Amino acid sequence: MLTVACAAAPSAWADDTALLNRGNDPFLQVSAAVPACPEPAGPRVSEAEWMRESHHRIEHGNHCWLEGRCRLPNAYQYDKDVADSLQRRLHTLDLQLPAWRRSSLWITVSARWILVQGCTAPDFPAAAFFAALREVADAERVIDQTTATPARGVPYPLFHPAAAAPK
Structure with missing residues (x-):
C-alpha cells in the first residue's frame, strides 16, 4: 500500500x-471593453501560497x-450567494448605468x-458603480x-497563463 501511495504522490x-x-x-470576468487590460491573478495561487494563507483564511x-x-459559521459560506446576487445587481446596472460596461x-x-x-474608461461612473456593489x-x-x-501599470498582481498550466 505504501508503494502505491508513494507512486501516486509525485504527480500530485x-x-x-x-x-x-x-x-x-x-x-x-464581468466586462471586456478595454483591450489592453491585463488579467489579474485573481484567487489563483500556488500550493505554497495557499499553505501560507491557510491560517489567515481560517481566522x-x-x-x-x-x-x-x-x-x-464561516464567511466563505456566503460567497456563492454573494456572487449570484452580484450578477443580478450587475444586470440591473446594465439598465441603470450602462456606462460601466466600457471597462474590463x-x-x-x-x-x-x-x-x-481591472481597467475602466476615463468616464467610468466609479462612485455609482461601487455604491451599487455595496448594496x-x-x-x-x-x-x-x-x-x-x-499603460502606467495596474494595482493588482497579474495572471501568468504559463504558471496556471498543469505540468
Whole structure:
C-alpha cells in the first residue's frame, strides 16, 4: 500500500507551483471593453501560497461568526450567494448605468468581500458603480483595484497563463 501511495504522490506534488483557485472563490470576468487590460491573478495561487494563507483564511472566515456579525459559521459560506446576487445587481446596472460596461473588470468574491480588479474608461461612473456593489446582499466590503490608465501599470498582481498550466 505504501508503494502505491508513494507512486501516486509525485504527480500530485508536480503541480505545487501551478496557479489554481484552491479556495474555489467565485471569480468572474464581468466586462471586456478595454483591450489592453491585463488579467489579474485573481484567487489563483500556488500550493505554497495557499499553505501560507491557510491560517489567515481560517481566522478571517470564522471571525465574523465569533463577533456575531454572521448567521453562518464561516464567511466563505456566503460567497456563492454573494456572487449570484452580484450578477443580478450587475444586470440591473446594465439598465441603470450602462456606462460601466466600457471597462474590463474581473471580480473575486471571498469571505463576503467583493474585490474588483481591472481597467475602466476615463468616464467610468466609479462612485455609482461601487455604491451599487455595496448594496449586494451579505457583502461586507467592496475593494476597488481598478485603473483608467493601464499603460502606467495596474494595482493588482497579474495572471501568468504559463504558471496556471498543469505540468
